[in-house]
Amino acid sequence: MRNRSADLVIVANRLPVDRVTDDDGTPSWRPSPGGLVSALEPVMRANDGAWIGWPGGTETGMRPFTSDGLSLVPESLSAEEIEEHYEGFSNGTLWPLYHDLVAKPEFHREWWDAYVRVNQRFADRAAKIASHGATVWVQDYQMQLVPQMLRDKRPDLRIGFYLHIPFPPAELFQQLPWRREILQGLLGADLVGFQLPGAAQNFIRLVRQRVGHKTHRDLVYLPDGRTVKAAAFPISIDVDGFEELAASESVAERASEIREALGNPDTVFLGIDRLDYTKGIYARLRAFSELVRDKHLAVGEAVFVQVATPSRERVEQYRILRDDIDRLVGRINGDLGEIGKPVISYLHSSYPRHEMAALYRAADVMVVTPFRDGMNLVAKEYVACRLEEDGALVLSEFAGAADELRQAWLVNPYDINGMKAALRQAHDAEPKEIQRRMRAMRRTVRERDVNHWADGFLSELAATRPDHGKKVRP
Numbered sequence: 001m002r003n004r005s006a007d008l009v010i011v012a013n014r015l016p017v018d019r020v021t022d023d024d025g026t027p028s029w030r031p032s033p034g035g036l037v038s039a040l041e042p043v044m045r046a047n048d049g050a051w052i053g054w055p056g057g058t059e060t061g062m063r064p065f066t067s068d069g070l071s072l073v074p075e076s077l078s079a080e081e082i083e084e085h086y087e088g089f090s091n092g093t094l095w096p097l098y099h100d101l102v103a104k105p106e107f108h109r110e111w112w113d114a115y116v117r118v119n120q121r122f123a124d125r126a127a128k129i130a131s132h133g134a135t136v137w138v139q140d141y142q143m144q145l146v147p148q149m150l151r152d153k154r155p156d157l158r159i160g161f162y163l164h165i166p167f168p169p170a171e172l173f174q175q176l177p178w179r180r181e182i183l184q185g186l187l188g189a190d191l192v193g194f195q196l197p198g199a200a201q202n203f204i205r206l207v208r209q210r211v212g213h214k215t216h217r218d219l220v221y222l223p224d225g226r227t228v229k230a231a232a233f234p235i236s237i238d239v240d241g242f243e244e245l246a247a248s249e250s251v252a253e254r255a256s257e258i259r260e261a262l263g264n265p266d267t268v269f270l271g272i273d274r275l276d277y278t279k280g281i282y283a284r285l286r287a288f289s290e291l292v293r294d295k296h297l298a299v300g301e302a303v304f305v306q307v308a309t310p311s312r313e314r315v316e317q318y319r320i321l322r323d324d325i326d327r328l329v330g331r332i333n334g335d336l337g338e339i340g341k342p343v344i345s346y347l348h349s350s351y352p353r354h355e356m357a358a359l360y361r362a363a364d365v366m367v368v369t370p371f372r373d374g375m376n377l378v379a380k381e382y383v384a385c386r387l388e389e390d391g392a393l394v395l396s397e398f399a400g401a402a403d404e405l406r407q408a409w410l411v412n413p414y415d416i417n418g419m420k421a422a423l424r425q426a427h428d429a430e431p432k433e434i435q436r437r438m439r440a441m442r443r444t445v446r447e448r449d450v451n452h453w454a455d456g457f458l459s460e461l462a463a464t465r466p467d468h469g470k471k472v473r474p
């Protein structure tokens with residue numbers, strides 16, 4: 001990557017691919033968690049784009065490279081930075097704080113110092129490779145200081161920031177000892193994007209109260225005459241890609257194999273989540289197991305497949321959660337299962353898109369019950385894969401997706417009895433009712449796919465200061 005050559009720069013904590021070492025010691029790359037790359041790939045290609053991110057692991061000195069025609073710029077993290085910036089401040093402080101204190105955030109000054117250092121390094125790298133007047137799009141909670149750090153060095157740039165997770169109300173955000181610094185970091189952007197309008201409002205209100213800038217509706221007026229806009233751009237998925245996969249013969253075959261392997265039950269319930277305490281996996285499995293215990297559902301006739309993708313495994317709260325879920329699944333299957341007929345089929349593993357699509361096709365009831373979630377793309381992926389307009393979605397009110405997928409069976413994940421009732425309703429619903437709901441949800445998901453999201457954000461960003469910087473080609 002030559003200096004000052006990229007017209008579009010993505011700055012994210014992770015590269016779209018992770019460096020992994022195979023069993024025989026050979027290094028290779030595999031897609032990293034999160035589906036951002038499919039959204040950004042076309043705009044990156046059209047604009048000499050470059051993507052700056054951590055390649056996973058602790059390898060240092062990696063040079064920029066191209067993968068599938070995309071310019072990737074690895075920014076390494078030391079073991080200490082992984083501990084303090086990634087596991088510490090990002091996932092031990094910000095993640096639980098922004099997700100409604102589902103777990104208790106920890107505040108440590110060394111973690112903050114590492115977060116500042118890493119953000120500065122990513123900003124410096126972006127400053128080096130962005131062309132004059134380029135657009136830089138900074139992603140997510142691990143990088144909130146980058147916009148202002150970058151603006152200090154490169155006032156010629158057009159800078160956007162997008163938060164993939166919820167932005168909390170003032171009452172929670174205020175606990176953060178570095179609340180002002182974070183707000184000021186974000187205000188370096190021309191456009192700050194959120195999943196939902198409520199999050200944008202939380203941000204504007206906090207800026208007014210804590211930084212003292214003048215605001216009006218979705219705009220912040222800075223003393224130097226610049227304005228910053230805050231707005232919602234609900235993220236989505238590569239709908240065409242998922243539909244194509246779901247329609248393929250090999251996925252259809254794999255879906256029947258899965259049902260066969262489960263003993264051809266009448267109803268397959270499915271949960272797919274990163275193994276994260278925000279996802280409400282424990283409560284959901286309890287609700288399901290009580291329906292079996294109370295004979296509303298029969299062992300063998302109904303089965304729950306829970307896929308939990310390993311995540312952030314060195315963070316204490318995630319270890320505790322894994323043990324809790326292991327124990328719960330063992331207890332439920334031990335108490336209620338029969339030979340060859342488990343109540344819950346539990347998989348602690350991550351799967352490629354093909355297998356995910358087959359699972360979505362195989363499932364009659366998809367259960368998505370986070371306590372708090374920025375969007376939840378699994379819910380949208382399920383809808384995209386239900387080409388025949390069948391399949392029921394049980395969805396938490398506290399997932400961003402609930403704003404759009406109004407026809408799901410909406411539940412409060414803290415209310416176990418309410419969840420049991422919704423699971424039963426989804427299980428018992430008439431095919432016509434299921435179709436009516438799924439058809440409406442499919443329409444919504446198809447109308448607003450991930451390209452709609454990326455184009456929406458980038459054109460709004462281009463419009464915020466039309467006289468400033470180059471235009472990004474859609």
Ligand code: G6P
Pocket residue numbers: 014033034140141164165311312
């Ligand atoms: C969420 C976050 C992403 C993150 C992903 C995977 O979707 O919004 O920023 O990359 O989880 O988590 P990880 O910690 O493995 O990057």
